[in-house]
Amino acid sequence: xxxxxxxxxxxxxxxxxxxxxxxxxCGSVDDGKSTLIGRLLYETQVVFDDxxxxxxxxxxxxGTTGEDxxxxxxxxxxxxxxxQGITIDVAYRYFATARRKxxxxxxxxxxxxxxxxxxxxxxxxxxxxxVDARKGVLIQTKRHAYIAKLLGIRHLVLAVNKIxxxxxxxxxxxxxxxxxxxxxxxxxxxxxxAIPLSARFGDNLVAPSPRVPWYDGPTLLQHLETVEVDEDxxxxxxxxxxxxxxxxxxxxxxxxxxxxxxxxxxxxxxVVTASGQATRVARIVTADGDIEEAEAGQAVTLTCAEEVDAxxxxxxxxPDARPEFSDQFAAHLIxxxxxxxxxxxxxLLKAGTRSVTATVSEIKHRVDVNSLSHLAAKELQLNEIGFxxxxxxxxxxxxxxxxxxxxxxxxxxxxxxNATVGAGMIEFGLRRATNIHWQALDVDKAAxxxxxxxxxxxxxxxxxxxxxxxxxxxxxxxxxxxxxRHTYLLDGDNVRHGxxxxxxxxxxxxxxxxxxxxxxxxxxxDAGLLVLVSFISPFRAERQMARDLxxxxxxxxIFVDTTIDECRRRDPKGLYAKADRGQIKNFxxxxxxxxxxxxxxxxxxxxxxxxxxxxEAIVRHLRDRGLLG
Amino acid sequence: xREVAAEFRNPVMLYSIGKDSSVMLxxxxxxxxxxxxxxxxxxxxxxxxxxxxxxxxxxTARRVGMRLIVHTNPDGLARNVNPFEHGSxxxxxxxxxxxxxxxxxxxxxxxxxxxxxxxxxxSRAKERVFSFRSASHGWDPKNQRPELWxxxxxxxxxxxxxxxxxxxxxxxxxxWEYIRAEGIPIxxxxxxxxxxxxxxxxMLIMADDERLPLAPGQSPEMRLxxxxxxxCYPLTAAAESSAAxxxxxxxxxxxxxxxxRSGRLIDHDEQASMERKxxxxxx
Numbered sequence: 001x002x003x004x005x006x007x008x009x010x011x012x013x014x015x016x017x018x019x020x021x022x023x024x025x026c027g028s029v030d031d032g033k034s035t036l037i038g039r040l041l042y043e044t045q046v047v048f049d050d051x052x053x054x055x056x057x058x059x060x061x062x063g064t065t066g067e068d069x070x071x072x073x074x075x076x077x078x079x080x081x082x083x084q085g086i087t088i089d090v091a092y093r094y095f096a097t098a099r100r101k102x103x104x105x106x107x108x109x110x111x112x113x114x115x116x117x118x119x120x121x122x123x124x125x126x127x128x129x130x131v132d133a134r135k136g137v138l139i140q141t142k143r144h145a146y147i148a149k150l151l152g153i154r155h156l157v158l159a160v161n162k163i164x165x166x167x168x169x170x171x172x173x174x175x176x177x178x179x180x181x182x183x184x185x186x187x188x189x190x191x192x193x194a195i196p197l198s199a200r201f202g203d204n205l206v207a208p209s210p211r212v213p214w215y216d217g218p219t220l221l222q223h224l225e226t227v228e229v230d231e232d233x234x235x236x237x238x239x240x241x242x243x244x245x246x247x248x249x250x251x252x253x254x255x256x257x258x259x260x261x262x263x264x265x266x267x268x269x270x271v272v273t274a275s276g277q278a279t280r281v282a283r284i285v286t287a288d289g290d291i292e293e294a295e296a297g298q299a300v301t302l303t304c305a306e307e308v309d310a311x312x313x314x315x316x317x318x319p320d321a322r323p324e325f326s327d328q329f330a331a332h333l334i335x336x337x338x339x340x341x342x343x344x345x346x347x348l349l350k351a352g353t354r355s356v357t358a359t360v361s362e363i364k365h366r367v368d369v370n371s372l373s374h375l376a377a378k379e380l381q382l383n384e385i386g387f388x389x390x391x392x393x394x395x396x397x398x399x400x401x402x403x404x405x406x407x408x409x410x411x412x413x414x415x416x417x418n419a420t421v422g423a424g425m426i427e428f429g430l431r432r433a434t435n436i437h438w439q440a441l442d443v444d445k446a447a448x449x450x451x452x453x454x455x456x457x458x459x460x461x462x463x464x465x466x467x468x469x470x471x472x473x474x475x476x477x478x479x480x481x482x483x484x485r486h487t488y489l490l491d492g493d494n495v496r497h498g499x500x501x502x503x504x505x506x507x508x509x510x511x512x513x514x515x516x517x518x519x520x521x522x523x524x525x526d527a528g529l530l531v532l533v534s535f536i537s538p539f540r541a542e543r544q545m546a547r548d549l550x551x552x553x554x555x556x557x558i559f560v561d562t563t564i565d566e567c568r569r570r571d572p573k574g575l576y577a578k579a580d581r582g583q584i585k586n587f588x589x590x591x592x593x594x595x596x597x598x599x600x601x602x603x604x605x606x607x608x609x610x611x612x613x614x615x616e617a618i619v620r621h622l623r624d625r626g627l628l629g
Numbered sequence: 630x631r632e633v634a635a636e637f638r639n640p641v642m643l644y645s646i647g648k649d650s651s652v653m654l655x656x657x658x659x660x661x662x663x664x665x666x667x668x669x670x671x672x673x674x675x676x677x678x679x680x681x682x683x684x685x686x687x688x689t690a691r692r693v694g695m696r697l698i699v700h701t702n703p704d705g706l707a708r709n710v711n712p713f714e715h716g717s718x719x720x721x722x723x724x725x726x727x728x729x730x731x732x733x734x735x736x737x738x739x740x741x742x743x744x745x746x747x748x749x750x751x752s753r754a755k756e757r758v759f760s761f762r763s764a765s766h767g768w769d770p771k772n773q774r775p776e777l778w779x780x781x782x783x784x785x786x787x788x789x790x791x792x793x794x795x796x797x798x799x800x801x802x803x804x805w806e807y808i809r810a811e812g813i814p815i816x817x818x819x820x821x822x823x824x825x826x827x828x829x830x831x832m833l834i835m836a837d838d839e840r841l842p843l844a845p846g847q848s849p850e851m852r853l854x855x856x857x858x859x860x861c862y863p864l865t866a867a868a869e870s871s872a873a874x875x876x877x878x879x880x881x882x883x884x885x886x887x888x889x890r891s892g893r894l895i896d897h898d899e900q901a902s903m904e905r906k907x908x909x910x911x912x
Contacts, residue, residue: 090755353635
C-alpha cells in the first residue's frame with residue numbers, strides 16, 4: 001500500500017496534507033471527561049443533528065445536567081455504562097479541523113482500569129489529564145501521568161476543568177499548575193502545559209474565554225492543533241518485521257511488512273537480524289508501481305538483490321544499526337488479567353510478527369503507581385506494573401521501547417485461554433544472555449542412551465492427591481528395573497524434603513516447584529534415563545512447560561483419573577479430612593483448582609482397574625512407543 | 630490484512646457492495662500485490678438488495694478475479710421473511726445476522742474482514758480491530774482483548790473466530806476522499822439521479838422492484854436523489870441531492886448535518902439497538 005493508507009491504521013495524512021494527532025484523555029468519573037470530548041466534537045461540527053436529537057432524548061432519561069443537553073452522552077457508547085454513568089472501556093472518536101485530524105482515545109479513569117489507559121496510550125502522542133478545579137491534582141492524576149510516561153507519551157496537557165465552579169479564580173489555577181509542574185519536573189516530557197477551562201460551558205476549549213482574562217495561553221484546541229509531536233520515528237534506524245512472504249509465482253519473491261522505524265531506499269544494504277544474512281533492497285513494490293523510498297508507517301513489499309532466507313517473524317535492519325538480539329531482557333510489564341502473573345509460568349510472547357514462549361524469570365520490583373515507590377513482589381495482580389526479567393524460548397530482535405515503540409513493545413498471551421494478559425515495554429537486553437553460551441559436550445544424550453539400550457523419556461503422572469500416582473509409578477519403576485532399565489523416580493513429597501524444601505503451597509510456589517522438578521527431569525533425560533515424575537501438578541500451563549523442555553515424543557503425560565469423591569474416600573494420608581476441617585490451605589480439589597489434561601498420552605481409570613493393571617498398561621505403552629529398545 | 634492472511638487458516642472478506650467494502654477490497658488488492666488476496670469474498674444476500682448492487686457485485690468479482698460466495702438464509706427464504714410483514718428488526722436478524730452466522734459456520738471461516746468503522750455508531754467506537762467472537766458468534770463488549778500498539782492477538786480455540794475491521798480508524802470523509810484519490814469504482818446509486826421513490830414516515834424509499842407494497846392510490850414519483858449508505862432497498866432511505874460527482878459528494882458530506890446511518894431504518898428500532906445486534910452476531 002502506498003502513502004495514503006496503512007493496514008488497520010488510519011489514513012495517515014489526508015489529501016490536503018493535514019497531519020494527524022492521536023491523543024488520549026484521562027480523568028476520574030466526575031472530572032467531566034466525556035463532556036469535554038462531547039463538546040470538542042460538538043464545537044468542531046462533527047456531531048450530526050440526528051445524534052443531537054438522540055442525545056437530547058437520552059439526556060432526559062440518563063442525563064446529569066438538568067434541562068441542558070448532556071454532551072457526555074454523545075461519547076458514552078455502551079448500554080451498561082449509560083446505566084452506571086461511567087465509561088468502561090477504550091472508545092475512539094474522530095474529528096478534524098482545517099489544520100489537523102484527530103483520533104481521541106477515551107479511557108476511563110477509575111482505579112481498576114489501568115489496562116485500558118495503557119491500551120489507549122500505546123498509540124497516542126499526547127495525553128490530556130483532567131482535574132476538577134475544586135479538587136486539584138489527585139493521586140490519580142499522578143498515576144495517569146506516570147502511565148503516560150511509561151507508555152512513551154511525550155506531551156502532556158493538564159486540563160483544569162470546572163474553572164467556573166471556583167469562580168474563575170486565577171489563584172486557584174496557579175496553585176494547581178504549580179503542583180502539576182512540581183511532580184512532572186524531571187520526567188522529561190517534551191511539553192507539559194496547564195489550561196483552565198469549563199467543558200460544560202465551553203470556556204477555553206475552542207475560543208479564548210473572556211471569563212479568564214488572566215490566562216493568556218492557548219485554548220485547548222489551539223494547543224492540540226499546533227503542538228509539535230513529530231518525534232520523527234523516521235530518524236530512527238530502519239526496521240521492518242516480515243509479515244508475509246509474497247510469492248504469487250516462481251519469478252517473484254517479496255517480503256511484505258510495515259516499516260516500523262526509519263526509512264529504506266532501493267539499493268540500501270539490509271540484514272536479516274536472526275541469521276545475519278546480508279543483501280540489498282532491489283525494489284520497493286506497490287500496486288501503483290515501484291517507489292524509490294518508504295518510511296515508517298508505510299506498508300510495503302521489498303524484493304532483495306540476492307535471495308536470503310527470510311520468513312514471517314524475521315526483522316530486517318541496516319547492517320550498521322542492527323537491533324538487539326537476545327533471549328533475555330528486562331522490561332516494564334503491565335498486567336491485564338484477573339489471573340495474576342506468576343514467575344516461571346510460560347506465556348506466549350508476541351513482538352512484531354514473531355511469537356515465542358516466554359517466562360518471567362524474576363520480578364525485580366513492583367511499582368506502586370500511587371506513591372511511585374518500588375515494592376518487592378512475588379506475583380503481579382490485574383492492573384499492577386512490574387519491572388521484570390524475561391526469558392524466552394528463542395532469541396528475538398528488539399529495540400529499547402524508548403527508542404522505538406513498535407519494536408520495543410510486546411504482549412503476553414495465555415496459552416490456554418488465548419487471552420491477552422500483559423503488555424511490556426523492553427528496557428534493555430540482559431548481558432548474561434549474550435555471554436553465557438552453551439558448552440558443547442562430546443558425550444551427548446544419544447550416546448548415553450545408546451549405552452543403556454533404551455530411549456529416555458519423562459513419564460509425568462498427574463492427578464489429585466490420593467489418586468494413586470505414587471503407587472502406580474512405584475510399580476512401573478519396579479517392572480522396568482526388573483527388565484534391566486535405567487530409571488529414576490521424582491516423587492512430589494520426597495522432593496519437597498530436599499531440593500524444594502523452601503517452597504510452600506501458594507500458586508507461585510507450586511509453579512516454581514514444578515519448574516524445578518521439570519528442569520531436574522530434563523537433566524535426567526539428558527543422562528539417558530526413563531524418569532518417572534509423580535506430582536499433583538494441577539495447572540495445565542506448567543505441565544505444558546515441562547513438555548516443552550524436552551524433545552517431541554520424550555514427554556508422556558499420564559493422567560491418573562480418580563474422582564475427588566473417591567480420593568476423599570481413600571484418603572491414605574488423612575489429608576482430605578484435615579483440609580475439610582480447614583487445617584490445610586490451598587489443597588488441590590478443595591480450595592485450589594485442578595485442571596485435568598486435555599490430551600494426555602495415557603488416561604488411567606483407577607476405579608475400574610487395579611494399580612497392577614495400570615502399571616502393566618504403562619509398560620505396554622512404552623514398549624509400543626519403542627522406548628524399551 | 631496480511632497479519633490475518635498469515636495467521637489464520639481460513640479467512641474470508643465480507644463484501645457488502647457498499648463504499649466501505651469497495652475501499653476495503655481495494656486495500657486488500659494493494660496489500661497483496663502482485664499476488665491476489667488469498668481469501669474469497671462473501672456476500673450475504675437478503676434478496677432485498679438494490680438490483681444495481683447485485684449487478685455491481687458480480688462485475689466487481691469478475692474484475693478482481695476473486696472467488697465470490699453468495700449466501701442466503703434458506704430457512705428465511707422458505708418462510709418468505711421480508712421487511713414489510715415481519716418488521717425490520719426480525720427481518721434483519723433472520724436474513725442478515727442468522728444468514729451470516731450460517732455462512733461462517735458452513736465454510737468454517739475462522740477470520741472475517743468487515744468494513745465497519747468506529748465513527749459510525751457509539752457502540753462501534755469501542756470495537757477492536759481484531760474482535761473476538763465465541764463459537765456461537767457472540768460479542769461480549771465487557772470481555773474484549775486489549776489492543777496495544779499494532780500488536781494483535783490472533784489466537785483462537787477451534788470453533789471460535791475473529792472479526793477484523795481494517796477500516797476502524799477511517800471516517801466517512803476519509804472514505805470518500807480516498808475513493809476520489811484512488812478512483813475506486815462504486816455503485817452508481819451513490820450519485821444523484823432521477824429515481825422512483827415513495828415517501829414513508831418522512832423517509833424516501835425507492836421502488837426498486839414491484840415487491841414494494843404501495844398504499845392505495847400511491848405511486849412512485851421521480852425525484853433527484855442519491856444514497857449515502859446502501860443496504861436493503863426497503864430499509865434504506867434516499868436523500869434528495871444533486872451531488873452527481875465525487876467532488877460534489879465530498880462537499881455535501883463536509884456540510885452534512887445528519888449522520889450517514891440516519892437513513893438506516895434498522896438503527897432506529899431502539900436505542901442501543903446496534904450493540905444488541907452485535908452481541909447476537911451482527912457485524
